[in-house]
Amino acid sequence: MSTLPVGLRTLAIVQAGGAGSRMDVLTRERAKPALPFAGTHALVDFPLSTLAASGVADVWVAVQYQSSTLDTYLAGGRPWDLDRTHGGFRRLTPEQGSGPAEEDGFSHGNADGLFRLREEILAFDPDVLLVLSADHVFSADLRPMVSRHLERGAECTMLTAEIGVQEAAHNMVVHTRADGRVSRVDYKPGSTGTGTVAVEIFLYDPAVLVAELERLRADLHRDDGDGEDTGLGDFGEHLVPALVQRGQVYADPLPGYWKDVGRPQAYLQAHRDLLTGRVDVFDHPGRPVLGPGVPDPPAWCGDEAQVAGSMLAPGSRVRGTVRRSVLGPRVEVQAGAVVEDSVLLSDVVVEAGAVVRTAVLDEGVVVGRGARVGETPAGTRLSDEAITLVGRDSHISRDARIAAGARLEPGTTA
Secondary structure (H helix, E strand, O other): OOOOOOOOOEEEEEEOOOOOHHHHHHHOOOOHHHOEEOOOEEOOHHHHHHHHHOOOOEEEEEOOOOOHHHHHHHHHHHHHOOOOOOOOEEEEOOOOOOOOHHHOOOOOOHHHHHHHOHHHHHHHOOOEEEEEEOOEEEOOOOHHHHHHHHHHOOOEEEEEEEOOHHHHOOOEEEEEOOOOEEEEEEEOOOOOOOOEEEEEEEEEOHHHHHHHHHHHHHHHOEEOOOOEEOOOOOOOOOHHHHHHHHOOEEEEEOOOOEEEOOOHHHHHHHHHHHHOOOOOOOOOOOOOOOOOOOOOOOOEEOOOOEEEOOEEOOOOEEOOEEEOOEEOOOOEEOOOOEEEOOEEOOOOEEOOOOEEEOEEEOOOOEEOOOOEEOOOOOOOOOOHHHOEEEOOOOEEOOOOEEOOOOEEOOOOEO
């Protein structure tokens, strides 16, 4: 097992601040990194567990949208052994009055977020800065990537994955030369002929990064009419293309499973992958996916229950039929109810005779007797429009019909 060089100062920033608007009703009342995955984990567990397993002790988590929904869960970094007297875990939130106008309040993208932290990054004086997103499912030992980054004298190393070209069109597409150097990136191109994408895990030379951010800010700076905006936006808009032009950006393939689950289709598909054995993130004893424990009893199935190709979190109780689905903690599926191809978050109740298909039901949802939620999509290709999303604490009345692709806001009675 590789180790980081003795004395190497490594800092990681996990960017967990986005509003997650593409997840619609599921992120109305929570930060997207707090969204559950596989029943007992949250998306933020994956970058934090990866950093813990990679020996990175100084980790800053940048939050802004619905940050309180992450506070209790993060627990000062304790579940990932990042709570310590000197260094370790640090939570970063937007501030007012801490500097120039363009540094106040919410950031306008992940590159803009780094610009606002540039003085603190320089004060920490790391040899390597790692920047990770918090809405992806993956597991990795980053130490070999750090070593290659240093050996190459890279200004930036971006980790990449190979995915289908249709999904790649929603990401940053990466073109490389034979020596691994990046020749071009296409940011969310709409269509592409290659499936090599950046997985939003970046290793930076901190001095080069800050200098390039400041240069770009001087070129792009504008007043957006509601405070100041640096114009930097997301990584793929200006920062990464500018670094690529400098000629010292490398691509390093990320081994194993990776998926950006920031859209309903991708979120449900990742759970489908989990149930068919394609997700390997839980298969590494040396780097377990850590998180706060779930203090519930084991799942229970009644004599009449039929469960196939599914995962049941602690505290769930099943008397009905569950197929190709993931049930979160304390979910109840009553006798005669059917749940298929769906993800049910914690404390959902599906009453007797109800049917739930190709849907994601948020915490505390109650599906009344005989109700029908969603439909099995035609064909094999999954789309956002085929998935029914039901917001937190909604109540679906007895015998109600919720159409495929419907979006129910939190607290809805239908």
